[in-house]
Amino acid sequence: MTRDPPASCRHGQQTPSGHRRASPDTLLWDWIPPSTSDAQLYTYASRIRAALGSAADIVREAGPTLSNTTEYLITTEAAQLEERRAIALESRIEADLALGRHRALVPELTGLVARQPLRERLRVQLMTALCRADRQADAIGTHTRAA
Template sequence: MEFRILGPVGLWADNDDEVPLNGMKQRTLLAAFMLAHGQAISDHQIGELLWGTDPPETFQAQIYTYASRLRRRLSDAIQIVRKGPSYTMRMPTARFDYEEFCTLSAQGSAALHQNRYDEAGEMLRSALDLWRGPALADVTEQLAERERPALDQARLAALENRIEADLATSRHEEVTAELVSLVKRHPLRERFRAQLMLAHYHADRQADAFAVFHEGRQCLEEELGVNPGPALRYTYKAILTGDADRRSDQSVGRPGR
């Protein structure tokens, strides 16, 4: 079976048919089990994820019903185990899109740090292709608020790495429009801004690169009261001195460089 949370939460059989799930709470329970990665979840924790801080008096009975219905949707190799006041889901043979994303993203990041740019780009694109929309669609507000920010941050980090691989393989024109959109949506995310500066610079638009820096500096000062961080400062200096022309400095926007 295949479990998916990178978009609408869903369950797919081995023949690629979607297994029907009834309602938001059943999808929330399934997503909570997957994100627990085999660890036990207490009735109290599940109750908060399903109903918030004021669950009904019968919440344990309702959780039992949801878990029982979910068991009937799963293959024999996947178990939902009740032990004391908690549940554990064991899925040793199942696919999980978020685990696949994390594996591909880590492999792509490793390849990037080893300057294997083409390989890195391929793995990171494969990781990002697993996303089918906003993560954890169709779950309760409580679960989405707890888990979605970390998932979104992981996606943005993989996207930054994929763009870095593209810049290192001279795809500056291809990523410029994408970066313009990303900087507009994430104006305080300095690595996207640094990457857009590089894309402009390598397309012989040095004035545009400097304009992106100064806009970012003003935005950071107005929104956070801070100066540009190392990524932006180093990229600005590299463009100003011509160091950005060197292939080894395509990663000037990477934190820690």
């Protein structure tokens, strides 16, 4: 069962080809997000963090993967585990950005981008955090250094 958009949204954001442009709000709330959408997202993210409890801290930077294992295990599994760990770290940072912790994330993201300059998602997250922290010039500088 599909719903028609409200009249106020029928001619909203459209691409040159006439298709509606998807935004996070329209993906979550069909057409018009409720006025409490920011509070709802914050509540859901807080509930997820509370449900994870101390498990959420596992994703923080804690040293090299497999540092106390055999050489064979390191050579066969380290790259895959490091990639999974990096993805989990990026997902945690994305959740922190959704919670509005952009100012607190800037130092962490700056260090991560310096250590891993080719991870595009980290660089995008740093630019987002800088922009939301009213540091647009720094965000543009970050983008320029990547090019």
